[in-house]
Amino acid sequence: GAGVSQSPSNKVTEKGKDVELRCDPISGHTALYWYRQSLGQGLEFLIYFQGNSAPDKSGLPSDRFSAERTGGSVSTLTIQRTQQEDSAVYLCASSPQKNQPQHFGDGTRLSIL
Amino acid sequence: GENVEQHPSTLSVQEGDSAVIKCTYSDSASNYFPWYKQELGKGPQLIIDIRSNVGEKKDQRIAVTLNKTAKHFSLHITETQPEDSAVYFCAASSTNTGNQFYFGTGTSLTVIP
Secondary structure, three states: OOOOEEEOOEEEEOOOOOEEEEEEOOOOOOEEEEEEEOOOOOEEEEEEEEOOOOOEOOOOOOOOEEEEEHHHOOEEEEEOOOOHHHOEEEEEEEEOOOOOOOEEOOOEEEEEO | OOOEEEEOOEEEEEOOOOEEEEEEEOOOOOOEEEEEEEOOOOOOEEEEEEEOOOOEEEEOOEEEEEEOOOOEEEEEEOOOOHHHOEEEEEEEEOOOOOOOOEEOOOEEEEEEO
């Protein structure tokens, strides 16, 4: 497809379980961002990948959160030992390079019971 | 770091009237300012952006103005239509720190038919 694709679109899991969220960026985009959006709130930066450079992890809220980007394309965001406060929409965006327009996926709505 | 404030948080206008949303930023190094529209259940979509080397940019019914001295920028929507109803986010980033986009907290716009 032409846009950023995220899967799953919805995820419901029990507290304490691990979850993996996937992002397929637009082909050729070197920059990839993960954000978290809580209900009715703005976008909270989590992590940024640029090409083969070391990722900027400064926004990750705890060591339960991690992300990787394989082959400079697909990225996965992993949340270990989920807590109820992790419930939110997780958005992925990509751009041709940093500081250029970001294209967002429709997000994964994560609900922790 | 950068701090972006957005006002108002909610805005209701009659169809055909204009809507204005304002954002301020704190980091004078910020030089790229995109605006996003987010519809329910969707990811944010870029609607217009401006770089610090220009003061105004228009695209049909949408315009953005930038005042670098005062560190504020605004979104103007003219001849509003019901399909303009959505949440709008402003953001700021810098070429020097292009890893992060700093988002406002959003404005929920309702256009009343």
